[in-house]
Amino acid sequence: MRAKWLWTAVVLAAVTGCGEGRAILNVDIYSFLTGTGGDTLRLTPDPLPPMPPGTSITDSITPVGVNLPGGLGSSLVDTVRVTGNIDVTNPTSSGSLSYAIFLASDPSPAVVYGGAPALTIGPASFPAATTSVPINAPNLAASARDLFKGSGLYIGVRASVSNTGAAGLKTTLKLTQLQARIVVQDKIF
Amino acid sequence: MRILVVGFGLVVLAGGAATPATAQWLVTDARRIGMGGLSLGRSGSVARYNPAYRAVSAKAEQRHGQPKVTIPIPLGIIQFLHDHPHLSSDPAFDRKSPGFNPILVVNTILNLPLYLEVKKAPTPTNDVAFTIGKNFLMVNLGQAATLVPEDQFGISGSSRPLKGFRVGVMGWLHDDVAFQLGDTLLGFLRDSQPADTNTRYSALVHGLVAGGFAPTISYAGRIAGDSTQGFYVGGAVHYYVGVGYARTDGDAGFVTGDTLFGGSNPVTPDGRTLTQYSKPGNTLGHGIGGDVGVAWVSGPVEIGLGVNDIGATITWPDTRLDSAFYRDSSYSVPIANHVETKTKLPVSYIANVAYTVGNTTLGADVLNTGRGSVVHIGGEQRVGLFAVRGGVARDQRKRIEFGFGGGLRFGGLGLDVGFWTHTNSLSNQRAITMATSLSIY
Numbered sequence A: 001m002r003a004k005w006l007w008t009a010v011v012l013a014a015v016t017g018c019g020e021g022r023a024i025l026n027v028d029i030y031s032f033l034t035g036t037g038g039d040t041l042r043l044t045p046d047p048l049p050p051m052p053p054g055t056s057i058t059d060s061i062t063p064v065g066v067n068l069p070g071g072l073g074s075s076l077v078d079t080v081r082v083t084g085n086i087d088v089t090n091p092t093s094s095g096s097l098s099y100a101i102f103l104a105s106d107p108s109p110a111v112v113y114g115g116a117p118a119l120t121i122g123p124a125s126f127p128a129a130t131t132s133v134p135i136n137a138p139n140l141a142a143s144a145r146d147l148f149k150g151s152g153l154y155i156g157v158r159a160s161v162s163n164t165g166a167a168g169l170k171t172t173l174k175l176t177q178l179q180a181r182i183v184v185q186d187k188i189f
Numbered sequence B: 001m002r003i004l005v006v007g008f009g010l011v012v013l014a015g016g017a018a019t020p021a022t023a024q025w026l027v028t029d030a031r032r033i034g035m036g037g038l039s040l041g042r043s044g045s046v047a048r049y050n051p052a053y054r055a056v057s058a059k060a061e062q063r064h065g066q067p068k069v070t071i072p073i074p075l076g077i078i079q080f081l082h083d084h085p086h087l088s089s090d091p092a093f094d095r096k097s098p099g100f101n102p103i104l105v106v107n108t109i110l111n112l113p114l115y116l117e118v119k120k121a122p123t124p125t126n127d128v129a130f131t132i133g134k135n136f137l138m139v140n141l142g143q144a145a146t147l148v149p150e151d152q153f154g155i156s157g158s159s160r161p162l163k164g165f166r167v168g169v170m171g172w173l174h175d176d177v178a179f180q181l182g183d184t185l186l187g188f189l190r191d192s193q194p195a196d197t198n199t200r201y202s203a204l205v206h207g208l209v210a211g212g213f214a215p216t217i218s219y220a221g222r223i224a225g226d227s228t229q230g231f232y233v234g235g236a237v238h239y240y241v242g243v244g245y246a247r248t249d250g251d252a253g254f255v256t257g258d259t260l261f262g263g264s265n266p267v268t269p270d271g272r273t274l275t276q277y278s279k280p281g282n283t284l285g286h287g288i289g290g291d292v293g294v295a296w297v298s299g300p301v302e303i304g305l306g307v308n309d310i311g312a313t314i315t316w317p318d319t320r321l322d323s324a325f326y327r328d329s330s331y332s333v334p335i336a337n338h339v340e341t342k343t344k345l346p347v348s349y350i351a352n353v354a355y356t357v358g359n360t361t362l363g364a365d366v367l368n369t370g371r372g373s374v375v376h377i378g379g380e381q382r383v384g385l386f387a388v389r390g391g392v393a394r395d396q397r398k399r400i401e402f403g404f405g406g407g408l409r410f411g412g413l414g415l416d417v418g419f420w421t422h423t424n425s426l427s428n429q430r431a432i433t434m435a436t437s438l439s440i441y
Helices: A002-018 A029-033 A142-149 B002-018 B030-034 B045-049 B058-063 B075-083 B102-110 B142-147 B183-190
Strands: A022-028 A040-043 A056-060 A064-067 A076-089 A095-104 A119-126 A131-137 A152-163 A171-185 B069-072 B116-119 B128-133 B136-140 B153-159 B167-181 B200-225 B229-256 B267-278 B285-298 B301-310 B313-327 B329-344 B348-357 B360-368 B373-383 B386-394 B400-410 B413-422 B431-440
Touching (some): A022 A029, A029 A076, A029 A171, A076 A095, A095 A131, A095 A142, A119 A131, A131 A171, A152 A171, B030 B069, B030 B400, B030 B413, B045 B348, B075 B116, B075 B431, B167 B183, B200 B285, B400 B431
Antiparallel strands (some): A022 A171, A040 A171, A064 A152, A095 A152, B069 B431, B167 B200, B229 B285, B285 B301, B301 B348, B360 B373, B386 B400, B413 B431
């Protein structure tokens, strides 16, 4: 509720000058994930042993809240571009990665992971060495874009790793960047 | 809505036609606009603020080429209705429409479409970027950041809705609204400084409105010379009777928390204000003040100086004082009731000089009504049937504006065209307005 005061102060100042321009929100989603453990997935989870060749594993994080200013209920979210980076750190074998990001307005894991992912990265192959996998989604679907209008956004990450090498595979998937660029047509009033 | 706008235009037109040119406001007189808003003789602000000019003969006006009556020709209304033929369904004016443009609405109010906009002030259009992290907030207003006022800004004035005579009663109304951003909020909005945790962002707010009436005894007369060369003095003593007033002085904003976007309470609204008011029906306020003015007319030269509302302090014997404080919850604490408070009318002054020789008139005036001085310098050159005019003005925001124009006169009838630049819109770029009026000499 109080966030809307700040938002109102900022938006009122902005709308005074922006006329028919757009409001652009650059949200550092990673800053909300880091420190919660939500930026990291250990596959296979400790203390489980490495996954054997030819097998795969899927795991997900507990949804993490991203506080947004909100107050954009009547606005048109034109674009939500998501960019970022995932590090596949110290894999003990080569493999393939699929990385899905879920968005919801409810913190319940059943709700967050109950729908289709907002974006999917991969499958992307990686060698038996630390590799970076870029995230670049030019625009999310309309249903996902509208979630950025509210003040409460919950993000879930589900990753699947397949072992395509000959040795057992164990690795850590770590988000190093995750940003959303939200372009809003300024229908503020 | 269309009927309303047309009706408004007709009212302005009819009002302008019925009102002598000397009493009309700036925007209805194309001749004054052409000279940058310059007041000459008894025209415009000179008679309002210099009581001595009430005794200066009409011949002085005619010497400056002043018409008896000016009738505005509101070409701007035609242009406005052409641009917005269906106002009631125009998306730009419909608050519920996605195309609603509050900037355009404000611009329209600030710049009433009375005259033709030759060059429109562009509505500032640019993207505004917000950068948000768990503990980071930065706003980049782009070009619009230049519109965030660094200094105190506001509006104020005192007016006299009823005209005073030698012995009479005038109405008075004093309003003063001021708003100033604090350093932290100014840096956040104007300089795109990131928001900080545990920091207060605020603005100072001041508002006052007071009104009443004033029995007045005034004098204006020539104490030396004749109608072509004379020294005039004028003065008035007012006994101000205050019917009601309200004043608030406050400081409002918000305080950021430990984390900007990390919790449910990232900011805490924070405000405090002291409100004072004396409602109509309470014991009337009272005070004494006066106006003085002198004017010297000597051949081609005319000089005047007038000062209004000297010492006009109004004492309100029955005032209530409330203190309001907001943080988490709002409450108001009565501080005192039936106590005496005072308000002060701003001292206004005008100084003017005019020089008329042959077909050339030059002049300048300085007017201060309590919130900055307005300066006008302009002139007119008459050549046969034609007149060419030009002028420059500095407005209360210390911006330079320009006026230029011309006129055509056939006996007792004249047609004047004036152009003036203005920036009293939400844009830093100048717009140019063309004013047209008929003059009867």
